[in-house]
Amino acid sequence: MQWLIPFIPWIGGLLALGCLLQAFKNFRRKSLSKALPTSRALAVFIGLVEMKGAAECQKPLRARLTDIQCIHHEWFIDEEYESEKTDSKGDSTTSRGWTNVDKGRSTIAFHVKDATGAILVLPQGAEVDAPVTLDRTCRSSDALYYGKGPRNEISDSTGRRRFREKAIRLHSQVYVVGKARERKDVVAAEIAEDERALLFLISGRTEKAVQSSFGRYGISWTIFGLLLLLAGLALGDLMADRLYKRESWYYPAWGGGTYGGAWIAAWVWNVFNDLIGLRNRVREGWVLIDIQLKRRHDLIPNLVRIVGALRDHERTVQEQLAALRGQAGATMPGRAGPDPLALRPALAVVQEKYPVLKAMPAFQKLQQQLIETEERIALARDYYNNIATHFNTRIEQAPDNIVSMLTLTRRFPLITAQDFERASIKVEFAR
Numbered sequence: 001m002q003w004l005i006p007f008i009p010w011i012g013g014l015l016a017l018g019c020l021l022q023a024f025k026n027f028r029r030k031s032l033s034k035a036l037p038t039s040r041a042l043a044v045f046i047g048l049v050e051m052k053g054a055a056e057c058q059k060p061l062r063a064r065l066t067d068i069q070c071i072h073h074e075w076f077i078d079e080e081y082e083s084e085k086t087d088s089k090g091d092s093t094t095s096r097g098w099t100n101v102d103k104g105r106s107t108i109a110f111h112v113k114d115a116t117g118a119i120l121v122l123p124q125g126a127e128v129d130a131p132v133t134l135d136r137t138c139r140s141s142d143a144l145y146y147g148k149g150p151r152n153e154i155s156d157s158t159g160r161r162r163f164r165e166k167a168i169r170l171h172s173q174v175y176v177v178g179k180a181r182e183r184k185d186v187v188a189a190e191i192a193e194d195e196r197a198l199l200f201l202i203s204g205r206t207e208k209a210v211q212s213s214f215g216r217y218g219i220s221w222t223i224f225g226l227l228l229l230l231a232g233l234a235l236g237d238l239m240a241d242r243l244y245k246r247e248s249w250y251y252p253a254w255g256g257g258t259y260g261g262a263w264i265a266a267w268v269w270n271v272f273n274d275l276i277g278l279r280n281r282v283r284e285g286w287v288l289i290d291i292q293l294k295r296r297h298d299l300i301p302n303l304v305r306i307v308g309a310l311r312d313h314e315r316t317v318q319e320q321l322a323a324l325r326g327q328a329g330a331t332m333p334g335r336a337g338p339d340p341l342a343l344r345p346a347l348a349v350v351q352e353k354y355p356v357l358k359a360m361p362a363f364q365k366l367q368q369q370l371i372e373t374e375e376r377i378a379l380a381r382d383y384y385n386n387i388a389t390h391f392n393t394r395i396e397q398a399p400d401n402i403v404s405m406l407t408l409t410r411r412f413p414l415i416t417a418q419d420f421e422r423a424s425i426k427v428e429f430a431r
Contacts, residue, residue, distance in 0.1 A: 009232050009233045009255065010232075011232055012228050012229050012230075012231060012232015012233060012235075012255075013232065013255070015225070015228045015229075015232070016225040016226065016228045016229035016232075017225070017262070018225070019221045019222070019224050019225025019228060020221070020222065020225050020259075020262060020263065020266060022221040023217075023218045023219070023220075023221035023222040023225065024266050024267075024270050026214045026215070026217040026218035026221065027214070027215070027218040027270055028198065028270055028273075028274070029198065029199050029214045030211050030214035030215050030218065031270070031274045032048075032177070032198055032199055032274075032277075033050070033177060033199070033207065033210060033211050033214065034211060034390070035274070035277070035278055035281070035387070035390055035391075035394075036048065036049070036050035036177065036281075036387075037050065037382075037383050037386035037387050037390075038050050038052055038207075039051055039379075039383065040114060040115075040116040040117075040379050041053065041112065041113065041114050041117035041118055041119045042116035042117050042372070042375060042376060042379060043116070043288075043375075043376045043379035043380060043383070044119050044180050044189045044191075045180065045189075045284075045288050045380070045383075046180055046181060046182065046189065047179065047180060047284060048177070048178070048179055048180075048197060048198075048199075048281075049177070049178065049179075049180045049191065050175075050176070050177045050207075051112045051114070051119060051175075051176045051177075051191070052114065052173065052174070052175055052176075052207065053112040053113045053114035053118075053173070053174065054112070054113045054114075054171050054172065054173060054174070055071045055110050055112065055168055055169070055170060055171065055172055055173075055174045056110060056111045056112075056113045056118060056170070056171065057071050057108060057109070057110040057111065057170060059108075060108070060110075060170045061073060061106055061107075061108055063075075063133065063165060063167045064104065064148070064165065065133075065134050065144075065148050065163055065165040066133050066134050066165060066167070068133065068167060068169055068170075069169065069170040070167040070168055070169050070170055071107065071108055071110040071123075071168050071170060072105075072106070072107040072108075072123065072128050072130055072167060072168045072202070073105065073106060073130070073133075073165060073166065073167035073168075074103075074104065074105035074106075074128075074130065074165070074166050074167075075102070075103060075104060075105070075163070075164065075165045075166075076100060076102075076103045076163075076164045076165075077100070077101050077102040077103065077148070077149050077150070077161060077162070077163055077164075078098040078099065078100050078101065078161065078162045078164075079098065079099055079100075079101045079149075079153065079154050079157055079160070079161050079162075080096065080097070080098055080157070080158045080159075080160040080161070081096070081097060081098070081099055081154055081155070081156040081157055082094065082095070082096045082156055082158050083095050083096075083156040096158075098162065099154060101149065101150050101154060101161075102149060102150055107123040107124075107126075107128060107202075108123070109121065109122050109123065110123070112174060112191075116375070116379075119180075119188075119189060119190065119191060120183065120188070120190040120191070121176055121178070121190070121191045121192075121202065122190060122191070122192040122193070123202055124192070124193055125193030125200060126178065126200045126201065126202045127199075127200060127201050127202070128168070128201075128202045128203075129201065129202070129203035129204065129205060129210065130166035130167055130168045130203075130204050131166060131167075131168070131204045131205065132164070132165070132166055133165050133166060133169075134163055134164065134165040135162075135163075135164050135165075136162070136163050136164075137160060137161070137162045137163075138160070138161060138163070139159050139160055140153075140159045140161075144161075144163060145161055148163065149161050149163070168202070168204040169204075172204060173204075173206075174202060174203065174204060175201070175202075175203045175204075175205065175206065175207050175210060176191060176201065176202050176203075177199050177200070177201045178191040178192070178193075178194070178197060178199070178200040178201070178202075179191065179192065179193075179194035179196075179197040179200065181194070222263065225259070226256070226259055229255050229256070230255065230256060233255040268403055271400050271403045272403055272407065274394070275391070275394065275395065275400070275403065275404060275407070275409055278390065278391040278394065279391065279412075281387050282384065282387050282388050282412050285380070285383050285384035285387050285388070286384055288380040288383065288384070289377060289380045289381055289384060289415075291380075292373060292376045292377045292380050293377065295376075296370065296373045296374075296377070299366065299369055299370055299373065381415050384414075384415060385414050385415055388412040388413075388414055389414065391411075391412055392411045392412060395409050395411065
């Protein structure tokens with residue numbers, strides 16, 4: 001065993017390193033959850049998204065133990081045993097415990113529905129966090145004992161079983177974080193597994209509760225790693241002192257200091273990567289606004305064609321539509337250029353001046369598409385402002401501001417143009 005003594009501190013150090021990696025994995029997941037703005041179903045963009053809404057499904061599951069309608073359930077049935085053993089000296093010992101006699105889980109695809117629409121979620125590969133729906137211990141006289149459990153008992157059974165179930169109920173509120181991609185069957189988005197995504201989570205708890213659990217796990221892994229390191233160093237120090245008659249009491253102190261330094265280095269690395277990811281998401285948020293503006297730009301010619309069919313020429317209306325048609329993109333806040341304008345005021349004026357348009361199916365369909373596009377632009381703008389605000393707050397708050405100053409990270413300006421949302425466009429008809 002003497003050959004093992006020099007390796008004991010190293011074994012403790014490797015185990016502590018593994019715990020440290022797990023700790024910062026949870027810290028990163030918490031930061032990611034806090035950084036992602038909640039997306040609306042109408043404006044779920046391709047990429048990592050966060051959604052909140054009701055879990056809906058046309059053909060829901062039935063929970064194994066409670067029979068409630070759900071989109072996910074998992075169950076465990078444990079049976080208590082009591083056995084007596086006699087050793088070679090004739091002494092008997094009694095052991096009591098639980099053994100699992102049945103378990104399982106099932107999840108189906110479902111939609112997350114909010115006020116703007118619904119998004120399909122494919123749960124394969126997701127981490128599912130379901131609330132407890134049943135936790136009950138009963139005896140064989142209870143109807144649950146054989147009604148939901150196996151008909152045969154284990155040997156040395158005490159006649160007691162423990163039933164536990166977790167489920168996400170149908171219509172209940174869910175919190176989903178995952179990668180959105182294009183569906184293959186229809187023109188829409190879906191949330192599904194992606195190996196490159198840091199987090200794919202379906203939870204029946206609130207966002208705040210999920211973030212708190214990530215934080216607790218991170219702290220627990222940090223403390224556990226420190227205890228493993230100190231235990232390994234202390235054990236190696238004690239064995240070396242007894243076998244080699246030498247003292248090395250400073251090793252635990254040195255190891256603890258090294259662990260603290262590694263924790264600080266990992267924290268700096270984690271914050272830096274978080275800020276880089278946030279910065280890229282802010283830029284992605286602006287690209288999403290650009291995409292919606294270009295979509296609107298492609299729809300404007302159809303509106304011009306319909307209006308032109310009713311009236312060959314109307315200078316003011318045509319000028320307004322031409323101005324909106326030319327707005328295929330918007331200038332990012334803080335840079336020189338035109339601010340984005342809203343289409344709704346101009347569309348309302350056209351509708352007022354041409355009452356016949358209200359009865360035209362083509363115009364009604366086009367109007368619905370344009371209004372939906374305006375809502376998407378507004379949601380994309382809110383997404384950009386939310387993520388930019390979070391980024392700006394992170395780089396100003398201590399202690400993250402230390403890393404931001406070292407990396408010369410700059411703030412992102414917000415979209416503050418009032419006419420993007422509320423400005424009315426006056427259209428006067430020439431007589």
